[in-house]
Amino acid sequence: MKVAVIVFPGSNCDRDMYHVLTDVFNLDAQYYWHEKELPKNIDAVILPGGFSYGDRLRAGVIAAHSPIIKDVQKIAEKGIPVLGVCNGFQILVESGLLPGVLLKNESLNFMCKWTNLIVENNETPFTNQFELNAKIPIPIANGEGRYYVDDDTLKKLKKKSQIVFRYSEIVNGSSNRIAGVCNEDGNVVGMMPHPERAVESEINPVDNKPSSLIFESLLAKMGVGN
């Protein structure tokens, strides 16, 4: 199965994501520079974290106009799994693939810390191996990570099960403590925390199994046993 890791100018978690996909989960991952075309036979697309275009203007907004985003949109429409992590989530939101917006954290500071996620939707390609309400210890690292939607959109997100992850505690002032959402079809998922930083026991001070299920869900979705 082929996974595309998209690299924008300023992406900085691309190598970490690539390492996890290839060395930990034995997937066939490839980098795609933001000006390249995505091949038709891709099985999943990941937009990694970082500071595309140095977060100028607003995090993710310039990268959302990269040539490759058109291909990502087409792929998303076909129902192929797309995951955006941190800056990748911001890019998905800015390109209109996901609802809502990401604002500066309530503390107004960049925050790097470990927290816990609660799984709210276990039917996406990245959460199908979780029990509902499962807990995931995971680190966040962002300055503009406060997810915001207005009340009407929030109601809609709840109704259509588009809230994928919520924080177990108040972390940054996100609406409804939302940490990750999906599109209506459920195949495009965005999340602020970094699963690629949590799947190896050596660097996970709590428990690496829950985060691993995010990637194992993708494998299961593709019918690749593990």
Next chain:
Amino acid sequence: MSLGEQELSELKSKIGRDPTSTELQIVAAEWSEHCSYKSSKRHLKMLPMKGPLIINEKGYDSGVLDVGDGYVVTAHIESHNHPSAVEPYGGAATGVGGVIRDILSAGTRPIAIFDGLRFGDIEKDPHARWLFKNAVTGIADYGNCLGIPTIGGEVEFDECYQNYALVDVAALGFGKKENLIKNHAKKGDLVVLMGGSTGRDGIGGSQFASDSLESEDRSAVQIPDPFIEKLIIEAVLEARNDKLIHAMKDLGGGGLSCAISETADALEIGIEMDVDKVHTRESDMNPEEIMISESQERMLIITSETKLKKLEKICKKFGIGCSVIGHVKFDNQMHIKKSKKTVANLPTDVVANATLLDLPSTKPAYLKTIETEKKFKSISDYSKILIKLLASPNIASRIWVYGQYDHEVGIRTVVKPGGDASVLRLDNGRYLSAKIDGNPKQCYINPREGAIGCFEEACRNVVCTGAKPIGMLDHLQFGNPNDPEIFWTFLESLKGLTDFAQYFEIPCVGGKVSLYNETPAGPIKPTPVIGVLGLIDKQPSIPQKVSQDDCLIIVGDTKDELGGSEFFEYVHKFVGGKCPAVNFENSKKNMKSVLNIIKNNLAKSVHDCSKGGLVIAVSELCMTNQVGCKVSLEKVPGEKLAVDRILFSESHSRYLLVFEKKHLKQAESLLKKGNVSFKQIGQFGGDKIQFTNGAQPVINLGVDKAQKTWSNSLRDLVLNS
């Protein structure tokens, strides 16, 4: 800013004519203290710089260590003090940028950042708070954007930094030995300036940094752009993989003047360049400005004509500038032209090698009486004192600082910041441990012992993670070297560091000297900052959760050494007393034994005992594990001392080790074999930090209360006062 009279006549006699105005600016930048090390260079040679792991190549700005299996680690330390004192955000950020490019110059990928920050008294001085807050944001914004984790550092406050700031940044790199850039140049090679444009920021920056801080010359402060730096890193590493780089140097202090002259001098070549070819930010810059601008995010690369096309293609991909500004010659001259007209033509060895000074030194008068203690007010409630210290800016948790730094990116951080040293995993299955330490309070009282103490403390910190120290970085920060008393403190510190490095066979892999750290109010205290790198072959010691019934052992003697301690300075407001001194022999034994305990997987947790003394080190264990502890002071090995001395002495070479009961016997027998001074002094349990002296209770403080105070006070101080 220009040359002094004597240096001017020296330059005239060396080149046999009057220098042009561009030549004057070039030489003034390159002969500045900042670029030339003219006051310190002849003495720095005393430091041992060779070792079995050290790889020496010409023209490197960073040290290179062989960590086995074909891999190398690079390391460097820099400061950005003057700029940060004027414009803390940009000064600190560009400090990160500069040291990162030094790591990149060797052809290695930067993998970690450390920052050492020093400011005035933030409790009293809102300006110091402003400097602190913005320097932290500057480092965070720059390092986070680059995706290089900031994994350690230190923060200290002292009145001697009033209206000033010390911002030290160390960086580590990692790569394959075969990918190291072997700096060389061939006939016909081209000189390329890669990266951001050259503007009017940072003009005269190195001279600005080579004088006391009296004016706030903001144009001398460089403007940070981490996005361009990130693109440069990726472009350079791609060019490195394609073997397109013959030689490389980053543009830092002195800008093009320094990069051109030092590269030419190191490679024994000449360089002819045209300032009109430099891509500039403003169209009307004159040759002098172009040559000494310290605009950031620029690299000088020497490549061949045939490789240029590929290099240009890479730069185009990343959208960064790539200008051929000149070519290599073999006449050992730096020949600067503006189009066809020569504006400077100087022998590179004249430019790159300022005449070294041999400055006089005298023992400072204040040291005669500094060890004499005054009579202190007696203390009735030590629990109150403990709370006061836990809330003090120099002891409170640094989580407000490192919580703003991405310390996870790169997925190497095995031991995270907040403990002793941080640990990174390397691609060859080994681990790298690193820490930086300074202690100006002790260095002021005894420059030699203080400097040795910083070195030993950094070693202790990496030892606590199970690492053997393999290399040292020194950053020597002092006031005006022309003051013989200040220069004496510089020499004493350097001699101390040299003695320790030789005895422990830890070579110096890189360093920096920063002088003229003065404001009109006076010089800073001597502030050497020492970084130590340690290598772990197998498993690092990752602190495990300490719980009920675990035993506490202290290794090392507690002595009557409270000079420069937080207890004297923060509680008693007294500067003086006896500075802690390291006994080399005992220090070595203790290190060996602690490493042995870790190797045998016996200890649950190993913690260094330093600032604030035993009582703080024990409290830190309790707070991070949320468990109480009962400590019997009468059992603490060392000199027979009064209660306050045992609690707050900052004697070196001490470690706290936590064992499960079942491992205690084996641990004790290993320690006995190692012939070290040690004792079981306490046991964990309950929810109180308790110290007793025989039957007499001394401290009784709830862990919760201690933790709240310790965790929040620095943040509260910055945000709410």
